[in-house]
Amino acid sequence: MSSESLQLNLSGGVDPVEFENRLREHLQALSGLLYFGFGRNLPGSWGAADCTLDLLFADTAPANLDSVLGELPGIAGVDRVAYRRIGGGLREPGLTGGIWRTLLLRVRPQATAEQRAALERDLLRMPDYIGGIRNWQLARVSTPGRWTHVWQQEFACVDDLLGEYLIHPYHWAWVDRWFDPDCPDWTVDAIAHAFCPLQSSLLGRAASNPDN
Incomplete structure (x- = not known):
């Protein structure tokens, strides 16, 4: 299986509801798409x-992904990363009506292997201290570009992210x-922080696939 996370910029005046309907239609043209x-x-x-758009494929992403997105009216720009999971966990795989948070980050080239691993x-370890994190996943980016991790x-709910998560002592003090x-431990020199409504757990669905 392979996973991708995309940040999409929309053209001015685009109706996001109509755009999502068209997006669903276009994604049907992608072979091997398990869910999005x-x-x-x-x-x-x-x-x-x-x-934010997340895609899970049964195998590698199809070669026509860029062309399918390019044919979709309303997209002004795409930041696309493929990644491989290195760790994660589930507390509530059946979560519905929640919040999906994506942090894209770049480890600075000068960072040591020890800093990266730490x-x-x-x-x-954040979920050990922050109970509001219901499900989580850390991955290394596997495609060329400016990001190294997802x-x-x-x-x-959004208050668990903007409240407990962002102000927790483990977060800001460690x-x-x-x-x-x-x-002196500076390791990350760029981030993109995105969060959006979540209909049902994406990570729970990924874990339910025995090949993931």
């Missing part, structure tokens, strides 16, 4: 696009040092 998740990013997203370890979480250029 789509949502309009909410206010407070930072460094991201207008919408960053990954600390991110994956850190995804599912929350029951994890933030990897993102702070004034700290």
Whole structure:
């Protein structure tokens, strides 16, 4: 299986409901697509696009993915990354009506292998301290581009993300040092923070596939 996360910018004046309907129609042309998740990013997203689109394929992504998206009216820009999961977990695989959060991040080229490994370890320990993270996944980007990692979480409501998660002591007193250029442990030099409504758990569906 293969997974992709895309940030989509929409052209001015595009109706997001009509766009989503057309998107669903176009995605039917993709061979091997197991499922997809789509949502309009909410206010407070930072460094991201207008919408988040996640795709899971039975095998590698089809070669015509770019052309299918290019034929879809209303797309002004695409930031596309393929990735491979390195860790994650589920507390509530049947979650519905929640929030899907995607953090794209770039490990700076000067970072050591030890710093990279420690960053990954600390991110994956966040759910041990932050109960509002219902499901989570950390992955390394497998395609060329500016991003190196994708850190995804599912929350029951937006307050769990903007409240407990962002202000938790483990977050700002421990994890933030990897993102702070004034700290000796500085490892991440760019991020894109996006969150959008989630109809049903994407990570729960991925885990239900025995090949994932």
